[in-house]
Amino acid sequence: MSFSPLTQQLIEALTCLPGVGPKSAQRMALHLLDRDRQKATRLADVLSQAMSKIGRCQKCRNFTENPVCHICAQTSRDPALLCVVETPADVIAIEQAGTYRGFYFLLLGHLSPIDGIGPDDIGIPLLDERLGQGEVKELIIATGTTVEGEATAHFISELARKHGVLASRIAHGVPMGGELEYVDSNTLSLALRGRRVID
Amino acid sequence: MNAPCAAWVMVMTSNEPDEGFLLHARPFRDSSLIGEFFLRRGGRVSILYKHLKKEGKAGAKARLLQPFTPLAVTYEDRQELKIGRMLEPAGASLFLTGTALFSGLYLNELLVRLLQREESLPELFEHYRNALLQLQDKSDEITLRRFEQQLLQELGYGLVLHVDVSGAPLLADTWYLYEADTGFIPLPQQPADPGRMRLSFLGAHLLEMQQRQYEDTAVRNAAKRLSRLALAPHLGDKPLKSRELFAAFQQETKRPS
Numbered sequence: 232m233s234f235s236p237l238t239q240q241l242i243e244a245l246t247c248l249p250g251v252g253p254k255s256a257q258r259m260a261l262h263l264l265d266r267d268r269q270k271a272t273r274l275a276d277v278l279s280q281a282m283s284k285i286g287r288c289q290k291c292r293n294f295t296e297n298p299v300c301h302i303c304a305q306t307s308r309d310p311a312l313l314c315v316v317e318t319p320a321d322v323i324a325i326e327q328a329g330t331y332r333g334f335y336f337l338l339l340g341h342l343s344p345i346d347g348i349g350p351d352d353i354g355i356p357l358l359d360e361r362l363g364q365g366e367v368k369e370l371i372i373a374t375g376t377t378v379e380g381e382a383t384a385h386f387i388s389e390l391a392r393k394h395g396v397l398a399s400r401i402a403h404g405v406p407m408g409g410e411l412e413y414v415d416s417n418t419l420s421l422a423l424r425g426r427r428v429i430d
Numbered sequence: 431m432n433a434p435c436a437a438w439v440m441v442m443t444s445n446e447p448d449e450g451f452l453l454h455a456r457p458f459r460d461s462s463l464i465g466e467f468f469l470r471r472g473g474r475v476s477i478l479y480k481h482l483k484k485e486g487k488a489g490a491k492a493r494l495l496q497p498f499t500p501l502a503v504t505y506e507d508r509q510e511l512k513i514g515r516m517l518e519p520a521g522a523s524l525f526l527t528g529t530a531l532f533s534g535l536y537l538n539e540l541l542v543r544l545l546q547r548e549e550s551l552p553e554l555f556e557h558y559r560n561a562l563l564q565l566q567d568k569s570d571e572i573t574l575r576r577f578e579q580q581l582l583q584e585l586g587y588g589l590v591l592h593v594d595v596s597g598a599p600l601l602a603d604t605w606y607l608y609e610a611d612t613g614f615i616p617l618p619q620q621p622a623d624p625g626r627m628r629l630s631f632l633g634a635h636l637l638e639m640q641q642r643q644y645e646d647t648a649v650r651n652a653a654k655r656l657s658r659l660a661l662a663p664h665l666g667d668k669p670l671k672s673r674e675l676f677a678a679f680q681q682e683t684k685r686p687s
Binding site: 377385389392393415416 | 453454490519523528534542683
């Protein structure tokens with residue numbers, strides 16, 4: 232048995248979602264058609280609007296339907312601080328931590344030569360321009376602690392140096408409430424290397 | 431950290447760990463990853479790791495899957511793709527920072543592009559490990575030049591650096607034209623044409639390279655040029671991205687602040 236062409240198209244379209252295979256897509260499609268037409272119509276409407284209206288923030292490259300995102304538009308933030316992160320999810324994580332009051336810059340990836348991802352692909356020209364404007368005094372580099380994340384951090388720190396901006400890297404180490412016994416050896420040696428004097 | 435066995439064997443049993451480094455990883459589906467490894471015994475292999483968690487203790491495996499970390503691995507052999515089983519650190523991670531990190535990525539890209547799958551190259555593996563150790567101490571071009579020559583040698587594309595095409599010993603003060611398939615052709619004088627100059631090398635520099643002596647800057651520059659020429663036919667049309675990245679990085683460091 233096969234579905235009608237349009238039903239089949241819907242199922243195939245749903246498989247574009249992460250973690251959704253043909254079987255789950257079929258379940259979702261049937262659920263939407265059978266049980267929840269109203270909500271499904273709303274989903275279709277919002278999805279279509281989002282896809283046509285959401286672009287990138289001109290300042291930080293985060294997703295937004297406005298020219299400048301809501302964080303970049305806030306005047307209460309410290310314009311001297313700029314934090315470089317890889318993904319929009321990283322911005323949310325730092326915002327939830329609640330202690331950072333500066334602005335962000337999103338790379339939407341990291342340098343990875345083997346995958347062919349270079350400086351231009353992660354918005355380095357825009358960051359260069361931003362640092363050139365002279366408002367930023369400290370660049371906090373919060374890229375991942377992967378090898379590619381480190382390479383990206385190093386590349387960006389040179390960019391900051393060129394503009395005379397102080398570059399800092401977020402600390403790596405033992406998680407809160409963590410026992411040393413269970414910390415992996417790489418993290419532990421980074422924590423030892425990055426130790427600081429108790430004042 | 432050293433291999434658990436003295437003799438290198440091709441036979442792979444899944445419960446006997448092989449030592450190696452991850453060269454590159456790419457995500458596969460939601461929580462899986464395909465790692466390109468360079469193993470001491472197994473050579474270059476692709477290993478699939480399924481159901482990797484990112485958080486907490488369960489994420490330890492994912493965190494371990496990083497380049498420049500000596501790893502002990504076992505895997506289930508299923509033709510081309512292998513399924514990862516045991517994964518443990520086989521020594522301290524190498525901390526490559528700054529320029530050394532870019533150099534390390536360059537070595538990895540070379541290996542990913544040039545190594546045939548499942549060809550056991552224990553000597554090249556040892557050269558690679560030594561190169562990483564040297565980069566950790568001090569990032570310098572000598573390590574890269576030496577590794578390029580070792581790589582060519584081990585892959586069977588080694589250059590004959592002591593005799594010319596006719597078999598006559600190279601003379602220190604003679605210029606030679608490099609031809610990929612034949613070797614070094616002696617020239618009556620240093621070529622004036624820049625196109626030809628790009629393919630020409632001074633005998634003295636070639637002899638130094640033969641001895642793996644790269645202390646002299648002129649020798650290093652000549653070795654860099656020669657390695658590029660010798661590697662080019664094997665790399666194909668696609669340029670090495672890490673080389674471009676490194677050039678872009680150097681551009682940043684050189685620009686006046």
